[in-house]
Amino acid sequence: MLAYVFRRLVQSALILLGVSFITFLLLYVLPADPVRQIAGRSATPETVENIRRQLGLDQPFVVQYGRYLAGLFHGDMGRSYLQKTEVAALIMARLPATLLLMLGAIVAELAIGLSLGVLAAVRRGGALDQSLMIASFVAVSAPQFVVGLLLLYVFAVKLGWFPIGGYGHASNLVLPAMTLGIMGSGWYSRMMRSSMIDVLRSDYIRTARAKGLGRARVLALHAMPNAILPIIAMIGIDIGIFMSGIVVVESVFGWPGIGQLAWQAIQRVDIPIIMGVTLVSACAIVLGNLLADLVTPFIDPRIKLR
Amino acid sequence: MSLMNKLLATSALAVSLSFASLAAAQDYTPDPNAKPGGNIVITYKDDVATLDPAIGYDWQNWSMIKSIFDGLMDYVPGTTELRPGLAESYEISPDGKTYTFHLRKGVTFHNGREMTAEDVKYSLDRVTTPATQSPGAGFFGSIAGYDAMADGSATSLSGVTVLDPATVKIALSRPDATFLHVMALNFSSVVPKEEVEKWGADFGKHPVGTGAFKLSDWTIGQKLLLTKNADYWRAGLPYLDSVTFEVGQEPIVALLRLQKGEVDIPGDGIPPAKFTEVMNNPDEKKQVVVGGQLQTGYITLNVEMKPFDTVEVRRAINMAINKDRIVQMINGRATPATQPLPPSMPGYTKEYAGYAFDPAKAKAMLAEAGYPDGFQTQLYVMNTDPNPRIAQAIQQDLAAIGVKAEIKALAQANVIEAGGTPKTAPMIWSGGMAWIADFPDPSNFYGPILGCAGAVEGGWNWSWYCNKDLDAEAAKADSIVDPAKQDERLALWSDVYMKIMQDAPWVPVFNENRYTMKSARMGGSDDLYVDPVSIPVNYDYVYVTE
Numbered sequence: 001m002l003a004y005v006f007r008r009l010v011q012s013a014l015i016l017l018g019v020s021f022i023t024f025l026l027l028y029v030l031p032a033d034p035v036r037q038i039a040g041r042s043a044t045p046e047t048v049e050n051i052r053r054q055l056g057l058d059q060p061f062v063v064q065y066g067r068y069l070a071g072l073f074h075g076d077m078g079r080s081y082l083q084k085t086e087v088a089a090l091i092m093a094r095l096p097a098t099l100l101l102m103l104g105a106i107v108a109e110l111a112i113g114l115s116l117g118v119l120a121a122v123r124r125g126g127a128l129d130q131s132l133m134i135a136s137f138v139a140v141s142a143p144q145f146v147v148g149l150l151l152l153y154v155f156a157v158k159l160g161w162f163p164i165g166g167y168g169h170a171s172n173l174v175l176p177a178m179t180l181g182i183m184g185s186g187w188y189s190r191m192m193r194s195s196m197i198d199v200l201r202s203d204y205i206r207t208a209r210a211k212g213l214g215r216a217r218v219l220a221l222h223a224m225p226n227a228i229l230p231i232i233a234m235i236g237i238d239i240g241i242f243m244s245g246i247v248v249v250e251s252v253f254g255w256p257g258i259g260q261l262a263w264q265a266i267q268r269v270d271i272p273i274i275m276g277v278t279l280v281s282a283c284a285i286v287l288g289n290l291l292a293d294l295v296t297p298f299i300d301p302r303i304k305l306r
Numbered sequence: 307m308s309l310m311n312k313l314l315a316t317s318a319l320a321v322s323l324s325f326a327s328l329a330a331a332q333d334y335t336p337d338p339n340a341k342p343g344g345n346i347v348i349t350y351k352d353d354v355a356t357l358d359p360a361i362g363y364d365w366q367n368w369s370m371i372k373s374i375f376d377g378l379m380d381y382v383p384g385t386t387e388l389r390p391g392l393a394e395s396y397e398i399s400p401d402g403k404t405y406t407f408h409l410r411k412g413v414t415f416h417n418g419r420e421m422t423a424e425d426v427k428y429s430l431d432r433v434t435t436p437a438t439q440s441p442g443a444g445f446f447g448s449i450a451g452y453d454a455m456a457d458g459s460a461t462s463l464s465g466v467t468v469l470d471p472a473t474v475k476i477a478l479s480r481p482d483a484t485f486l487h488v489m490a491l492n493f494s495s496v497v498p499k500e501e502v503e504k505w506g507a508d509f510g511k512h513p514v515g516t517g518a519f520k521l522s523d524w525t526i527g528q529k530l531l532l533t534k535n536a537d538y539w540r541a542g543l544p545y546l547d548s549v550t551f552e553v554g555q556e557p558i559v560a561l562l563r564l565q566k567g568e569v570d571i572p573g574d575g576i577p578p579a580k581f582t583e584v585m586n587n588p589d590e591k592k593q594v595v596v597g598g599q600l601q602t603g604y605i606t607l608n609v610e611m612k613p614f615d616t617v618e619v620r621r622a623i624n625m626a627i628n629k630d631r632i633v634q635m636i637n638g639r640a641t642p643a644t645q646p647l648p649p650s651m652p653g654y655t656k657e658y659a660g661y662a663f664d665p666a667k668a669k670a671m672l673a674e675a676g677y678p679d680g681f682q683t684q685l686y687v688m689n690t691d692p693n694p695r696i697a698q699a700i701q702q703d704l705a706a707i708g709v710k711a712e713i714k715a716l717a718q719a720n721v722i723e724a725g726g727t728p729k730t731a732p733m734i735w736s737g738g739m740a741w742i743a744d745f746p747d748p749s750n751f752y753g754p755i756l757g758c759a760g761a762v763e764g765g766w767n768w769s770w771y772c773n774k775d776l777d778a779e780a781a782k783a784d785s786i787v788d789p790a791k792q793d794e795r796l797a798l799w800s801d802v803y804m805k806i807m808q809d810a811p812w813v814p815v816f817n818e819n820r821y822t823m824k825s826a827r828m829g830g831s832d833d834l835y836v837d838p839v840s841i842p843v844n845y846d847y848v849y850v851t852e
């Protein structure tokens with residue numbers, strides 16, 4: 001087990017190194033000059049060249065990447081080109097908001113997905129099941145930008161139940177967490193449905209029913225725990241999906257997380273921030289997957305890690 | 307009195323006779339209805355990058371820096387008229403090469419220390435030192451000793467001398483008629499050395515100036531709070547107790563929040579998709595202030611690329627574009643343009659009507675130039691609405707005279723890159739990147755975007771038009787410092803732009819209007835909400851009525 005974890009950690013480090021190289025290379029070959037974004041329009045050519053030299057952007061790719069990596073190994077992610085603030089400080093200031101949003105989204109997707117999945121399984125084949133499955137299909141495919149604006153318009157503007165964007169109160173979290181979670185809830189309802197159907201077909205459920213236990217009791221205490229376990233392990237993988245979603249959702253709701261930071265940095269070619277956010281997200285995804293793999297044997301003893 | 311004459315009269319007054327001046331007559335009259343107190347909420351989509359006046363150069367921080375810092379010169383609120391700022395008065399030597407500024411006494415920084423001439427010198431040295439990486443360093447090119455600063459061989463501008471704690475003399479290497487405007491730029495703000503050294507690269511997050519507001523809180527990615535500087539040297543200002551800036555707010559969300567009374571001014575303006583809705587609602591329309599902008603939207607024609615190297619072709623393109631239709635497409639948020647300068651800029655040639663829209667004549671001219679069947683070309687454009695739609699309108703206009711233009715819609719940074727690379731982008735629609743003046747003077751529309759200096763790799767002169775004669779004429783105009791000859795100077799500038807229109811490297815398309823929406827409780831003259839210099843709003847002078 002320990003050997004497995006160690007091997008996976010080494011693999012993860014290599015993956016992160018690869019991600020850093022590819023991202024840095026893409027940003028380097030991108031036909032957009034960060035210096036011109038910094039210098040603005042009135043800068044004289046010598047001002048532009050000065051800024052380029054000061055930032056080391058006149059150096060060849062290998063030197064630039066080498067310097068970046070060297071900084072990284074010393075825990076230095078560099079300073080934003082435009083804000084001049086340390087990237088680590090910018091990300092740390094925004095990370096709690098993103099983590100909170102992801103936590104909210106996990107709660108939302110599990111609450112919605114699992115309950116709808118159980119409902120569909122119990123009523124399988126019926127009209128309810130079919131409409132729920134169509135709804136889940138829509139939830140999985142709906143663009144988050146549209147879902148976000150729709151929720152915002154209906155529940156915040158028209159009904160006034162929630163604030164229009166913003167951050168700081170629990171009520172601010174509901175709509176962005178729903179938006180981010182709604183896609184996952186589609187997946188989870190489908191998985192929960194089939195998992196429940198499998199479990200409900202199994203012998204021990206039939207035995208429990210035969211013992212004369214009530215239907216609700218069998219569902220809640222015997223069937224659901226067994227049906228949920230394999231699904232829980234999927235949460236780790238969700239982190240990767242969330243990471244792509246936060247850029248959109250945070251922008252729509254004005255949620256001050258790293259997704260918003262990344263979006264602004266991309267538009268202005270602020271390379272240190274783009275690199276920083278990419279690496280932090282990649283870390284989260286790698287760790288999430290690792291966690292998912294590590295949790296599985298505890299849930300299902302038939303699986304062994306080597 | 308036209309804006310141009312007003313500017314002339316006041317600057318003539320400011321530097322009368324042998325250019326000695328006291329210059330206080332043209333100052334702003336305070337609003338008798340203004341009530342002190344209150345907080346307003348401004349929103350922006352993008353984060354505020356930095357509040358370091360030597361570095362900050364974007365839509366969000368420009369007006370914030372103006373309220374936190376002061377320079378030697380300033381503008382009368384809501385106008386383009388210069389007035390003294392931290393300098394109480396100034397003298398200009400008869401040859402126009404020496405400026406002596408007399409500082410106000412008793413002005414203190416937010417940290418309580420008195421501002422002196424040493425601070426002025428320090429601030430100018432700092433902004434021109436390469437290590438500061440100031441985007442505005444080039445504005446100070448006329449100060450003696452600038453070149454030595456730029457190449458790193460000096461650590462201090464030789465032209466700036468402290469005569470006594472309240473007097474600073476600035477010697478120029480050449481007469482520069484725009485120098486007082488440069489002294490009013492944010493880049494010229496006076497900063498306290500001890501605070502800059504204390505915070506280092508993080509000074510932009512901990513700004514300390516002499517301005518009407520000081521920064522009291524900054525939660526990164528969420529909000530900033532500016533609070534009133536009770537010791538501000540302009541008596542009675544500012545009116546507001548505080549200004550809250552909330553960032554990360556989509557313009558559409560900001561508008562909804564304004565309608566609910568949670569926001570006072572959406573800093574990014576009215577989202578295009580909601581513009582008609584707002585303007586058709588009588589109550590909401592009352593909350594919108596309309597003003598001009600020192601801005602021109604244009605199409606560049608790359609004179610180094612065939613067939614735009616032929617002047618007849620460029621003139622034909624100028625006649626082929628239906629500017630009225632493009633203005634209609636953006637819901638009339640602009641006025642069709644005839645020339646590079648916007649109408650509110652001194653030096654604008656009123657009697658010039660521009661190239662009339664005449665596709666038939668344009669087609670005939672193309673045929674004469676040797677392109678009876680038109681030609682194929684590319685039109686680069688930034689990929690955010692409404693620019694691709696405008697590009698399509700241009701494409702259709704061009705098709706009508708036989709020119710087939712392929713639209714290349716790219717991210718802003720990529721269009722900028724293509725424009726600054728030789729022989730790459732034959733045509734560019736400037737929308738989203740269009741020139742907005744740094745200061746209200748005609749010279750600001752020439753050098754980087756139409757002069758030879760900008761027609762270099764990485765430059766902003768995307769038509770690559772370089773006319774040495776016009777460069778000489780522009781330099782001649784800017785060497786006229788004598789206030790009595792300002793008419794002559796503006797006439798020269800007008801002539802420069804008229805010659806540019808003869809050569810037609812641009813199709814000037816429109817001058818965008820500015821629409822500032824404000825909550826019903828906001829008070830103060832409308833001019834303050836479309837201030838040509840403090841965009842979107844001059845925070846020092848507005849107030850709330852409840």
